[in-house]
Amino acid sequence: xxxxxxxxxxxPDASDFVQRxxxxxxxxxxxxxxxxxxxxxxxxxxxxxxxxxxxVVGGLSRWWTRITENVQGTYHVDSSAVHRLTEDGEARERLxxxxxxxxxxxxxxHAAEFEVEEAWTLQRLPESxxxxxxxxxxxxxxxxxxxxxxVRRAARRRLLAANEALGxxxxxxxxxGLIGIYEYAELETAGATVKALDPSLFTxxxxxxxxxxxxxxxxxxxxxxxxxM
Numbered sequence: 001x002x003x004x005x006x007x008x009x010x011x012p013d014a015s016d017f018v019q020r021x022x023x024x025x026x027x028x029x030x031x032x033x034x035x036x037x038x039x040x041x042x043x044x045x046x047x048x049x050x051x052x053x054x055x056v057v058g059g060l061s062r063w064w065t066r067i068t069e070n071v072q073g074t075y076h077v078d079s080s081a082v083h084r085l086t087e088d089g090e091a092r093e094r095l096x097x098x099x100x101x102x103x104x105x106x107x108x109x110h111a112a113e114f115e116v117e118e119a120w121t122l123q124r125l126p127e128s129x130x131x132x133x134x135x136x137x138x139x140x141x142x143x144x145x146x147x148x149x150x151v152r153r154a155a156r157r158r159l160l161a162a163n164e165a166l167g168x169x170x171x172x173x174x175x176x177g178l179i180g181i182y183e184y185a186e187l188e189t190a191g192a193t194v195k196a197l198d199p200s201l202f203t204x205x206x207x208x209x210x211x212x213x214x215x216x217x218x219x220x221x222x223x224x225x226x227x228x229m
Contacts, residue, residue, distance in 0.1 A: 001137065001138030001139075001181070002083035002084035002138075003144065003145050003146060003182065003183065004141050005083040005084070005141065006138075007136060017038070020037070020038065021036055024122050025122060025124060025134075028122065028124045030124050031124065031125070031126060032123070035087070035088075035119035035121060036119065037119055038117065038120065040081040040116060040117070040118050041081055041114070041115055042058075042079045042081065042113070042115070042116050043077070043111055043112070043113050044075055044076070044078075044106060044111060044113075044114070045075065045076045045106070045111035045112075046073055046074070046103070046106040046107065046108050046110060046111075047074045047076055047108075047109075048074035049073050049074075051073060052072055053071075054071050054075045054076075055074075055076050056079060057079065058077075058078060058080035058081065058082050059080075059081075059084065059085060059118065059183075060079035060082055060085065060116075063092070064077075067096055067099055069096070070097060070100025071099070071100055072104065073108075075103060075106070077099075079116075083118055083183075084118050084119055084120060084183045085118060085183075086118075087184065098114075102114055121213050121214045123214040137181070138181055139181045145180070146181075146182065151180075151190050152193050152197070155178060156197055156198075158176070158178055159176065159197065159202050159205070159208070162176045163203070163204050163205060167204040174204055174205050174206055174207070175206065175208075176202075176205055176207065177209045177211045177216070178190055178209070178210050179211045180210050181212070184212075185215035185217055188217055191210050191217055194219050195219065202220070205220070207220060207221055208220040
């Protein structure tokens with residue numbers, strides 16, 4: 001689940017969530033990933049006739065400059081309901097164009113609501129005979145999983161536990177994957193946090209990776225694999 005998101009518990013939203021996830025998963029091959037679209041409401045209010053500027057809060061705020069380029073006048077855009085926008089660049093550009101066209105129909109001092117699709121990442125893992133079903137990975141909506149202090153404390157605990165648990169094993173390679181909750185894998189900050197911690201926390205670990213948004217971000221890797229020598 002994207003940061004701040006939660007699975008709907010009330011009907012009909014709960015059933016709609018299940019149907020959308022099941023529909024996206026039905027044709028997804030093992031090892032592949034896709035996005036599940038969910039409609040959410042965005043509110044746009046016109047504050048001035050002059051200027052070409054959009055003040056954006058919420059999930060679309062990362063692209064406020066692109067939204068600004070497509071509007072005439074001054075607007076406030078509330079996209080608090082959006083937790084993660086699609087990775088599809090063309091779909092994003094179409095959304096900016098749509099917002100630009102809609103802005104022309106908003107009278108001064110009024111607001112308009114319109115739907116956009118946020119996109120959650122769905123990844124199908126290789127199946128075994130005894131493991132089937134869905135796993136939802138996320139953080140409580142009340143917690144900011146990108147908070148630096150929270151990430152640092154969690155990484156320290158996890159690495160210390162892994163170092164103790166794996167240190168006694170007679171294996172050639174010890175690897176740890178830390179699950180991070182981020183909009184996109186490239187936005188993860190846990191890797192940099194791990195590198196800044198006390199090295200004694202992972203002296204017995206050859207591989208440390210961050211698993212985020214269906215991707216793997218290596219933090220530490222060996223120069224060569226034991227079985228490749």
